Amino acid sequence: MEKEKLQFGDVQETALITLAIRASETARPNARIRDEKAKEIIDTLGVDVSKFDPFLSHEGVVARTILFREQLRELIGRYPDAVCVNLGCGFDDKFQQVDNGRIRWYDVDLPDQIAVRRKVFEDRERCVMLGGSALDGAWTKELPRAEMNLIVMEGVLEYFSREQVKTCLNMLCDCFAHGYLLAELHSPVLEKNTKHHDAVKHTNATFGWGTKSGKEYLALEPRMTLVSETSYNEEMKKYTLRGKLFALIAKNMNNRLAVFRW
Numbered sequence: 001m002e003k004e005k006l007q008f009g010d011v012q013e014t015a016l017i018t019l020a021i022r023a024s025e026t027a028r029p030n031a032r033i034r035d036e037k038a039k040e041i042i043d044t045l046g047v048d049v050s051k052f053d054p055f056l057s058h059e060g061v062v063a064r065t066i067l068f069r070e071q072l073r074e075l076i077g078r079y080p081d082a083v084c085v086n087l088g089c090g091f092d093d094k095f096q097q098v099d100n101g102r103i104r105w106y107d108v109d110l111p112d113q114i115a116v117r118r119k120v121f122e123d124r125e126r127c128v129m130l131g132g133s134a135l136d137g138a139w140t141k142e143l144p145r146a147e148m149n150l151i152v153m154e155g156v157l158e159y160f161s162r163e164q165v166k167t168c169l170n171m172l173c174d175c176f177a178h179g180y181l182l183a184e185l186h187s188p189v190l191e192k193n194t195k196h197h198d199a200v201k202h203t204n205a206t207f208g209w210g211t212k213s214g215k216e217y218l219a220l221e222p223r224m225t226l227v228s229e230t231s232y233n234e235e236m237k238k239y240t241l242r243g244k245l246f247a248l249i250a251k252n253m254n255n256r257l258a259v260f261r262w
């Protein structure tokens, strides 16, 4: 029987880039990250991801997966009963990478994306999917109260305007008493160059507001403080000569993992 052809929204489609890269890295002999389910998801959904795995994006996604995972593990070590949210989760299964047997985890994305995710994932005992937007906190009412919330936004804020970033940050501080936000940020250079991005140029998505420093977020939400900011170059330069060269040439242009607290 022929598979139904899935329709993705412009930004929703970008979740296939990270999915493709996690699958192809997992298949390598010395895989730096492993996502055994990614290939199965591609096959089950019947999506063509052949154009979504160029070198720089590949290295960037591997780097960010490692940086986000290590940062999350460290925070979960400090807050073992945290309620965690992967906001804009796409097809990522970060819960499985960091679960300590106690955290409660919510995979949140736009309702049409969660409907596709439900074709390949099921809710688990402490890991539940929710349809909702980073621009509207209605979904947060479904979550239990917790002393600490850990919010992950990997590959999501890059597509928001400055106004939308503000709406999102304000929503998080209004809806969660205390939390950490682990966010991927991008530079003003990328903001103007979607057409030159090696993977995103193959989608209809457009990059939004880019920043030189996470400090620029603090003017939008004064309840937040910036804890740390790490360029993906720090991880990328460990593996390949091209990664090292890119770190030198594009010193301030690579994406960063910024950690905010409130």
Ligand SMILES: C[S@@+](CC[C@H](N)C(=O)[O-])C[C@H]1O[C@@H](n2cnc3c(N)ncnc32)[C@H](O)[C@@H]1O
Binding pocket: 011, 012, 013, 014, 015, 016, 018, 019, 087, 088, 089, 090, 091, 092, 108, 109, 110, 113, 132, 133, 134, 135, 153, 154, 155, 156, 159
């Ligand atoms: C590049 S993908 C990243 C997916 C996942 N975080 C990962 O790293 O594989 C961007 C994701 O952001 C989601 N997204 C876009 N706008 C959103 C919004 N307003 N609220 C929640 N998710 C959103 C898209 O549906 C998509 O799944």
